[in-house]
Amino acid sequence: MKIDINRIRYKWIIHVTFITFIFSFLLNSVSESLLGNMGLAFGFLLLLVIVLTGIIFDIIGIAVASASRKPFNSMASRKIKGAKEALELINHAGPVSNFCNDVIGDIAGIISGSTIAVLILKIASFNTLFNTSILSVVLISSTASLTVGGKAFGKEIAIYQSKEIVLKVGRIICFFNEKLTFKRK
Numbered sequence: 001m002k003i004d005i006n007r008i009r010y011k012w013i014i015h016v017t018f019i020t021f022i023f024s025f026l027l028n029s030v031s032e033s034l035l036g037n038m039g040l041a042f043g044f045l046l047l048l049v050i051v052l053t054g055i056i057f058d059i060i061g062i063a064v065a066s067a068s069r070k071p072f073n074s075m076a077s078r079k080i081k082g083a084k085e086a087l088e089l090i091n092h093a094g095p096v097s098n099f100c101n102d103v104i105g106d107i108a109g110i111i112s113g114s115t116i117a118v119l120i121l122k123i124a125s126f127n128t129l130f131n132t133s134i135l136s137v138v139l140i141s142s143t144a145s146l147t148v149g150g151k152a153f154g155k156e157i158a159i160y161q162s163k164e165i166v167l168k169v170g171r172i173i174c175f176f177n178e179k180l181t182f183k184r185k
Helices: 012-039 040-065 070-077 085-091 095-126 132-160 162-181
Strands: none
Touching: 012 040, 012 070, 012 095, 040 095, 040 132, 040 162, 070 085, 085 095, 085 162, 095 132, 132 162
């Protein structure tokens, strides 16, 4: 299959690269500062939240990419809350899926790795006799298996329940649009 160079979205590619840098910088900074000031229990909780965030956004990205426009056209014509926003997500399925699966998903993976490194350093500072290489292998393997297993499970849900998932995300977007939009008098 020949790629039509004129159809490549260079603007989107540059935009998503910049957004990824900003998100990664901010989230990693927050993660590092929180881990530096908190205990181990909070660190493991933060690691779990980061992994779950990656899984949830992966589910959203797959659901948007696999959803059909037809039911949302019907819902939007009946003025069902969130349907218009859901239709907008589906109409931009490529960039939405890229953002959810690649930008957020990859950032979550990278930040979970750096979180593991900080946790290992904290544990090593408490107990110098502990073999950190074994701990490192166990933590990384556990996090990787939780991430991959969670995403595999999530993909199954996303494909078979895409309509419900996309509508829920549409309703969340609608809620924030209503709350954050200033209405003119």
